[in-house]
Amino acid sequence: MSTMLLQAKNICAYYGPTQVLHGLDLAIAEGGITTLLGANGAGKTTILRSVCGMVRTTGEIRFRGHEIADKATEDIVRLGIAHVPEGRGTFVRLTVEENLQLGAITRGNKVEIATDVERVFGYFPRLRERYRQQAGTLSGGEQQMLAIGRAMMLRPKLLLLDEPSFGLAPLIVQEVFSILKQMNQREKVSIFLVEQNAALALDLADQAYLLETGRVVMAGAARELREDENIRRAYLGY
Amino acid sequence: MELFLHQVLAGLATGGIYACMALAIVMIYQAIDHLNFAQGEMAMFSTFIAWQLIEWGFPYWAAFFLTLAISFAGGYMIERVIMRPLHNAPILSHVAMFIALFAILNSAAGFIWDYQVKNFPTPFGTKSILGEGLLSAHDAGMIGATVVMLLFLFLFFRYTRIGLSMRAAAANPESARLVGIRVGWMLALGWGMAASIGAVAGMLIAPVVFLEPNMMSSILLYGFAGAVVGGLTSPAGAVVGGLMVGVIENLAGTFIPVIGRELKLTIALALIVLVLTVKPSGLFGRTVVHRV
Numbered sequence: 052m053s054t055m056l057l058q059a060k061n062i063c064a065y066y067g068p069t070q071v072l073h074g075l076d077l078a079i080a081e082g083g084i085t086t087l088l089g090a091n092g093a094g095k096t097t098i099l100r101s102v103c104g105m106v107r108t109t110g111e112i113r114f115r116g117h118e119i120a121d122k123a124t125e126d127i128v129r130l131g132i133a134h135v136p137e138g139r140g141t142f143v144r145l146t147v148e149e150n151l152q153l154g155a156i157t158r159g160n161k162v163e164i165a166t167d168v169e170r171v172f173g174y175f176p177r178l179r180e181r182y183r184q185q186a187g188t189l190s191g192g193e194q195q196m197l198a199i200g201r202a203m204m205l206r207p208k209l210l211l212l213d214e215p216s217f218g219l220a221p222l223i224v225q226e227v228f229s230i231l232k233q234m235n236q237r238e239k240v241s242i243f244l245v246e247q248n249a250a251l252a253l254d255l256a257d258q259a260y261l262l263e264t265g266r267v268v269m270a271g272a273a274r275e276l277r278e279d280e281n282i283r284r285a286y287l288g289y
Numbered sequence: 290m291e292l293f294l295h296q297v298l299a300g301l302a303t304g305g306i307y308a309c310m311a312l313a314i315v316m317i318y319q320a321i322d323h324l325n326f327a328q329g330e331m332a333m334f335s336t337f338i339a340w341q342l343i344e345w346g347f348p349y350w351a352a353f354f355l356t357l358a359i360s361f362a363g364g365y366m367i368e369r370v371i372m373r374p375l376h377n378a379p380i381l382s383h384v385a386m387f388i389a390l391f392a393i394l395n396s397a398a399g400f401i402w403d404y405q406v407k408n409f410p411t412p413f414g415t416k417s418i419l420g421e422g423l424l425s426a427h428d429a430g431m432i433g434a435t436v437v438m439l440l441f442l443f444l445f446f447r448y449t450r451i452g453l454s455m456r457a458a459a460a461n462p463e464s465a466r467l468v469g470i471r472v473g474w475m476l477a478l479g480w481g482m483a484a485s486i487g488a489v490a491g492m493l494i495a496p497v498v499f500l501e502p503n504m505m506s507s508i509l510l511y512g513f514a515g516a517v518v519g520g521l522t523s524p525a526g527a528v529v530g531g532l533m534v535g536v537i538e539n540l541a542g543t544f545i546p547v548i549g550r551e552l553k554l555t556i557a558l559a560l561i562v563l564v565l566t567v568k569p570s571g572l573f574g575r576t577v578v579h580r581v
Contacts (some may be wrong), residue, residue, distance in 0.1 A: 103467065128469040140464035142457055144522075153457050156450060157469035205468065 056081040056209055056241050057102070062110035062120070064094070064101045071097045073265040074110070079209065079258075084235055084242040086252040086273065088286060089262035095245040096137055098262070099211045102243075103127055103134050115208065129157050133207035137214060139198040143187030147178055150186050150197055154204025164204070171200040174230050192223035199227070203234065210234075212244045216251060224248075228255055249286035253277045261286075296543045297536055302428035304535020306497060309435045309490035310505075310512030311519065311527035316442065316486050318521050320479020321372075322459045323383055327390035328487055329505030329512070331367075334394045335360040335488035336495045336504075337402050340409055349412055353492060357485045364484025368477040398502040409495035431493045432532075438489060439528050446524075455479055507554055511538075514557035518564050520574020529573065534560060 057079040064072040071094050079085045089095050100106040102114075104124045112120040119127050128134070133154075142150050151171060155164045172179040175196040181189055186197060195215055202210055215231070216224040232255060235242050246252035252273075253259060259276045261269040269276065276282050313332065317325045325331075335356055342352035367390070375382050413430030446452040458465040458475035465472050491505070498504050511534055519530025538556045541548050548556070564571060 105463070105466075124466040125469050125471050128467060134467050136464070136467060140461065140467060142461055142464060144460050145453075145456065149453060149457075152450075152453060153465075153468050153470075156454055156457075201468070 054081050055079065056115065057243075058111075058113045059102070060111040062098075062101055062108055062112065064097050064109075065107045066097075071106075071265055072101065072108075075262075075265070075267055077260065077267070079241060079243050082235075082239065082241055083258055084232075084244060084256045085258040085260070086244045086246055086256035087260045087262060088246065088249050088252060088276075088282075091247075092264075093262040094265040095262055096213055097265075099134060099136075099213050099243070099245060102211065103132065128205065131205070131208035132211065133202035133205045133209070134211040135198045135202050135213060135215065137217075139194050141186050141189075141194050141198060143185070145186055146183055147181045147186055147189070147197060148183060150201050151178075151204055154201035155206075157205065167204055167206065171203055174203075174234065175200055192219050192227070195219060195223075195227060196230075199231070199234075203238065203240070207240055210240050210242045212242065214245060214247060216246060216248050224251065231255065249282070253287075292543070293540075296539050298424045300536030300539030301432065301532055302424050302535070303539065304515075304532035305428055305432040305435060306494045306508060306531075307511040307515045307534050308528040308531025309431065309438075309493055310508050311515030311531040312435060312439060312442075312524060313483060313487040313490050314512050314516045315519075315521060315524050315527040317479065317483035318516070319446070319524070320455055320459055320483060321476055323380065323387075324513075324521075325483070326384070326387040326509075327394060328483065329509030330391045330394035330398075331360070331364070331484050332487035332491035332494075333500075333502060333505045334398050335363075335484065336409065336491035336500055337398050339488070339492050340407060340495075340500055341402070343410065349410060353412075356488050356492065360484040360488035361481040365477045365481040367484070368480035372476070372480070373473070395502050402502075404501055404503075407500040409492070409500045411496040415496075427496055431497075434489065434493055435528055435531075438486060439524055442486075442524050451478075510554065511535075511557045514560045517561050517571060520571025523571065523573040526571055526573030530571065 055078045059075065059077040061074045061076065062072055063070060063074055075098070087095050087098060097106060101108040102112060104119070104122055104127050108120055110120060111118065114130060114132065117130055119130065142153065151168055155167065158164060177193055178197060178200055181193060186194065189197060215227055228251060231242060234240055244252055244256060253276060256273040259271065259273040260267055261276065261282065310329065314324065314328055317328055338359055339352050339356040342355055343349065347355065371386065375386060411427040414426045416426045418424060418426050418429055446456060454470045455475045455478060458470055458472045459479065462472045494508060495504065498508070512531065515531030515534045516527045518533055519526025519528070534557060537560065538553050541556050542553050
């Protein structure tokens with residue numbers, strides 16, 4: 052078993068008085084891709100928000116030796132967790148360039164930042180063509196690429212992705228997912244992926260969790276979950 | 290023709306005042322994404338502080354820069370203490386708070402310094418430099434100072450990382466946090482800067498309209514008109530808009546007999562309505578395009 056990058060114990064999360072997560076344990080291996088599956092409303096997005104301190108959370112979350120459950124979002128991000136949120140969180144009024152610069156806003160070295168912009172262009176050449184354009188004018192697929200690019204500008208240790216396939220054409224989804232795989236291998240960034248498209252996610256990931264109404268009901272190697280009879284019927288649909 | 294030119298010049302002179310105020314309004318709009326109705330009263334209060342410092346014997350420029358610093362701290366504190374608890378409140382609560390601030394600052398100034406009209410010195414002198422009493426050195430200085438401020442703001446927002454952070458924090462606080470920006474600080478910084486710019490506007494306007502607690506009431510309206518005409522998202526547009534409002538107001542007052550002096554203020558409001566109906570983003574404002 053490889054070392055754990057992030058370890059969560061007994062997390063509960065609340066929106067106002069409503070409890071959404073009910074004592075959940077979770078571990079994300081260093082260097083791997085972990086996916087979180089589950090139906091609508093199972094609490095997938097909430098887990099990502101808990102990790103980033105964007106929702107009231109109790110329990111323990113350790114990231115590289117730091118306890119982060121009680122930290123502010125901006126401090127958690129500065130430890131090396133980049134989050135591509137639901138809806139992508141693009142700064143629509145700013146240019147593509149400014150969006151990428153914002154991804155690296157906590158870093159100081161301008162030369163390194165410039166190299167990283169080039170690196171993002173290497174993965175997403177289309178962003179180079181749109182460099183000076185207002186980000187809101189980009190297509191859905193390009194905005195998703197920009198969101199991932201912006202997240203990578205942090206040089207994160209852990210990349211959290213909330214439904215990157217949402218609203219995209221199947222061909223674009225394929226492209227984005229294969230780039231994620233490359234990033235995972237080349238940039239040494241661990242990925243925690245929340246996805247509705249279970250077949251796609253299980254192909255990409257090596258570890259998987261299945262969530263039902265705020266509880267983990269199954270966990271293991273992605274390969275094993277893919278072959279599980281119940282998962283196949285409920286989430287893969289064949 | 291000569292009358293026309295004279296009126297344009299005189300319009301630019303008053304337009305300078307509006308441009309100054311419009312710039313302060315757009316500045317706070319950029320930083321907090323809301324229109325601050327108390328902006329004028331904050332500027333008035335700052336000007337009183339400057340006046341007090343000068344009364345105590347400070348030289349003009351010392352008082353000027355000290356007032357900038359005090360105003361910055363004051364704006365910063367207003368955000369931290371008063372606006373921060375409203376962080377997640379709906380926009381109407383913010384508006385209510387702006388109006389409360391307006392009333393509080395207005396009465397506080399009246400209470401501390403009373404309602405008697407006071408003279409405020411100008412650093413530029415009052416000699417006419419163009420035409421007979423049309424554009425004074427002070428008017429020119431005011432327009433010049435506004436342009437310098439505009440240039441400074443443009444460079445700050447466009448080319449500095451902290452300027453970019455402030456724009457991001459105002460446009461999308463949640464995403465800003467997710468890239469590690471300390472959004473709370475940025476908002477407070479925005480309030481501080483807006484208060485300082487307001488202070489400059491107040492100190493430049495006061496020699497013309499004289500200092501008293503209600504000095505900003507009509508100017509704020511003209512400032513809003515200027516900001517709306519130019520576009521709330523564009524500081525340069527605000528300055529041009531402010532100057533335009535001054536000129537249009539003056540020309541209409543002179544050449545359209547019905548309007549005369551009495552209906553001048555109506556022009557500002559009519560301009561707001563006109564621009565909002567025809568081109569809501571203003572002449573220079575960016576239209577935000579969304580695509581999904």
